[in-house]
Amino acid sequence: MYAENEILFPYTVIPSLRRVRSAKFQALVERVLSGSQHHDETLAFILMMVRLNGCISCETDSFRAMKGCASCALQTLRRFKGEDDELIGLFEQALADVRDFAQKHPHWGIEPIPLMPRPNSM
Numbered sequence: 001m002y003a004e005n006e007i008l009f010p011y012t013v014i015p016s017l018r019r020v021r022s023a024k025f026q027a028l029v030e031r032v033l034s035g036s037q038h039h040d041e042t043l044a045f046i047l048m049m050v051r052l053n054g055c056i057s058c059e060t061d062s063f064r065a066m067k068g069c070a071s072c073a074l075q076t077l078r079r080f081k082g083e084d085d086e087l088i089g090l091f092e093q094a095l096a097d098v099r100d101f102a103q104k105h106p107h108w109g110i111e112p113i114p115l116m117p118r119p120n121s122m
Contacts, residue, residue, distance in 0.1 A: 028045070044094040098110065
């Protein structure tokens with residue numbers, strides 16, 4: 001009856017978002033997947049999705065949770081009314097938040113090394 005889900009947006013769901021939205025968002029997904037789970041950009045993507053999906057308020061017995069995290073994320077991104085530039089902006093804000101946290105808490109081991117040069121379109 002219950003789908004596989006986590007308490008917050010899991011790293012394992014990111015690959016299922018490869019073909020959602022435009023090429024710009026797809027490039028962001030690929031960039032994030034090229035790093036480790038501990039990379040600042042990966043954590044920022046997860047944070048962005050937690051905020052977009054409303055993971056904090058998700059209850060384990062809710063309809064949303066029963067559908068599973070992947071279905072919830074896909075539905076959230078499909079229903080997002082803004083342009084992909086707005087999603088990229090939300091990612092950049094989450095990245096700034098993660099980097100701020102990493103600087104204040106170096107013992108968490110967040111990897112701040114850039115994955116690859118950013119394309120001009122992002």
